[in-house]
Amino acid sequence: MDAELDGQRGLDHGAWNPLLLIYPQHHIPVVQLSLLSQGSTADHVALGKAIAPLRDRQVLILASGGAVHNLRQINWQGGPAPDWAQAFDDWLHDRLVEGDTKSLIDYRQKAPGGALAHPSEDHLLPLFVALGAASIGEAKATALHRSFAHGSLSMAAYRWNG
Structure with a gap:
């Protein structure tokens, strides 16, 4: 995979927001990795595998996104998660804790409400990088x-030990 640095671009909210919550008093070096603009879920798993050796050098690989992210379905007043969002979140959870990478890669066909949970994949693709890493x-x-905000936004967070 080819890579190049872009020193002019600042950190995206997907990087600085969780880092601010995790390390509020620290100044730590950060390298933000962009998603593959035309990449599939399998391509993002491959990207994760390519950066996996960084873990042996004590580099934290943090992937930030959303387990369920459909902005058209937000309920700003809150309330319980809709059935479709909860079903997708539960399916995703079960596949992740089982280590079922093949089903995860094909989530749009296998998961209940995959396309509704992610009309665009930009908030789920970081999970595949982490999975590969x-x-x-x-x-x-x-x-x-595991929780929901604004009704349908899953705030689930996962970790892998290796």
């Missing part, structure tokens, strides 16, 4: 947090 084989995730 976690392991060359079938990596099993651990849920760190």
Whole structure:
């Protein structure tokens, strides 16, 4: 994979927002990785595998996105998650903790409401980078947090140990 630095571009909210919450008092070096503009879920798993050796050098690979992210379905007043959002979030959780990478890669065909949960994939593709970086084989995730905001936005967070 070819890569190049763009020193003119600042950090996206997907990078600085979670880092601010995790490390509010620290100044840590950050390299933000862009998504592959025409890349599939499998391409993003491959990207994760390409950067996986950084873990051996004590580099934290943090992928930020959204487990369910459909801005057209937000309920600003809050309330319970709609059935379609909860079903997708539960399916995603089960596949991640089982290490079912093949089903995850094909989530649009296999998951309930995959296209509704992600009308565009830009908020889910970081998960595939993390999945690829976690392991060359079938990596099993651990849920760190699961909740919904504004009705239909899943705030789920996962980690992989390797």
